[in-house]
Amino acid sequence: MFDKIQTIIHDECGVAREDIVPEADLRGDLGIDSMAAVNLSFEIENAFGIVISDEELATLTTVADIVALVEAKQEKPND
Amino acid sequence: MYTGGLYGLMNRFSWNTQDYFAHDRPLYICFADKSLVAKQHQVSLPVHYRGSARDESRYAYTVLANLLRYVGLVYRAQDIIVSPAGKPYHAQNDYYFSYAHSFGQIVCVIGDRPLGVDIERSRPELMAIRSKVLTKQDVAQKTPLLSAWVVKEAYSKLLGVGLGLSFSRISVEAIYQKCHCVMGYTSDYRWAVCYSGRSLPLRFVKL
Numbered sequence: 001m002f003d004k005i006q007t008i009i010h011d012e013c014g015v016a017r018e019d020i021v022p023e024a025d026l027r028g029d030l031g032i033d034s035m036a037a038v039n040l041s042f043e044i045e046n047a048f049g050i051v052i053s054d055e056e057l058a059t060l061t062t063v064a065d066i067v068a069l070v071e072a073k074q075e076k077p078n079d
Numbered sequence: 080m081y082t083g084g085l086y087g088l089m090n091r092f093s094w095n096t097q098d099y100f101a102h103d104r105p106l107y108i109c110f111a112d113k114s115l116v117a118k119q120h121q122v123s124l125p126v127h128y129r130g131s132a133r134d135e136s137r138y139a140y141t142v143l144a145n146l147l148r149y150v151g152l153v154y155r156a157q158d159i160i161v162s163p164a165g166k167p168y169h170a171q172n173d174y175y176f177s178y179a180h181s182f183g184q185i186v187c188v189i190g191d192r193p194l195g196v197d198i199e200r201s202r203p204e205l206m207a208i209r210s211k212v213l214t215k216q217d218v219a220q221k222t223p224l225l226s227a228w229v230v231k232e233a234y235s236k237l238l239g240v241g242l243g244l245s246f247s248r249i250s251v252e253a254i255y256q257k258c259h260c261v262m263g264y265t266s267d268y269r270w271a272v273c274y275s276g277r278s279l280p281l282r283f284v285k286l
Contacts, residue, residue: 012204027165028129033181034232034242038211039204058164058243 002067004047009063012036012043022064030063044070105280106190108272109146110198110265113183115286116141125159125167135185139178142187142286147174149284150189166239177236177272184268188281194274195236197229200267216250227251229271230260237273 006020015030026032032040037060041052044066050073060066116138124140144154152174161167168175177196178187186198199205205212209224217227227246234254235244254260259278262271272281 025129028134031134034235035199035202035204035208035228037242038208038246042208042211054245054248055243058241060242 001071002063005044005063005066005070008043008047009040012040020063022062022067024063025061026063026066027061048074050074104150104191105282106188106194106272106274107146107150107282107284108186108188108196109142109284109286110270111138111142111185111286113138113180113185116185119145119286122154123156125156125161127159127161127167135180135183136178138185139180139187142185143176143178143189145286146176146187146189146284162239164239164241164243166236166241168239177233179232179236179270181268184265186270188272190274190279192274192276193237193239194272195233195238196270196272197232197236198265198268198270199225199229199232200269201225210247212246214247214250216252220250220252222251225269226262226271229269230254230262230273233260233271233273234258237275 002022006017009015009020010017013030013032013036019030024030026037037057041057045052048070050070052069056069060069113135119141122141122144124137147154158169159167160170174189175191175193176187176189177194178185179197181199184198186196188194188196205224205228212224212227212231213222230251231244231246231249231254235241237258238244254273258273258275260271260273261281262269
């Protein structure tokens with residue numbers, strides 16, 4: 001799960017893989033701005049077959065947050 | 080302290096914070112290239128700031144300090160705190176500010192009321208997320224995608240909701256009904272400022 005998300009972040013945002021660690025802050029550490037964040041959520045939705053609401057997107061601060069959200073949605077696909 | 084033109088004359092009176100608010104001041108906005116800002120004396124960053132070395136937003140505080148000095152106010156890093164949604168602001172609301180950056184262009188705006196600013200240039204990912212940005216009304220009104228983005232991003236900063244504003248559910252027209260919005264162009268960029276209250280002039284300040 002983490003590896004796949006790491007790859008998506010690397011491919012979409014141009015961030016070095018070694019910088020994409022669970023505790024990395026999306027904006028502060030990885031330089032992902034609002035537009036890149038929306039695009040990233042779009043790609044994650046497509047990659048995992050899930051839907052990320054705008055409210056959920058607003059809560060994603062770190063890479064670990066993304067992993068946790070995707071895992072939660074895959075455990076409960078109807079949420 | 081900058082002393083050019085009319086604003087230079089006005090700055091000689093060194094307004095205190097109350098003077099700044101008392102006379103219905105315009106909004107002051109400054110655009111600067113990162114390379115130019117990097118040559119300025121860099122100010123202390125707020126304690127909440129945790130950007131990496133490549134994060135361009137660090138330069139925004141230098142631009143902010145210059146803008147404040149221009150109107151006779153003083154920047155102090157310890158005055159800047161951040162809301163739970165990540166919006167930085169002055170702890171006592173002595174002034175309001177917002178900043179944005181995009182590919183080396185920094186913009187900062189200050190005023191006596193809540194405001195938000197954004198600057199952006201066309202990027203491939205913007206087309207990819209078009210459906211998440213435009214409402215049906217935006218499409219019907221042929222609102223340019225980049226314009227819609229900067230207006231909605233500026234509005235979300237005005238509200239201080241971070242990514243919590245659902246861009247695909249509020250049209251640019253609706254935002255115009257809720258606040259004042261000024262939009263403009265600079266070289267390859269488009270920018271927008273949204274603010275509450277009555278209409279105010281926008282004064283451009285050179286770094």
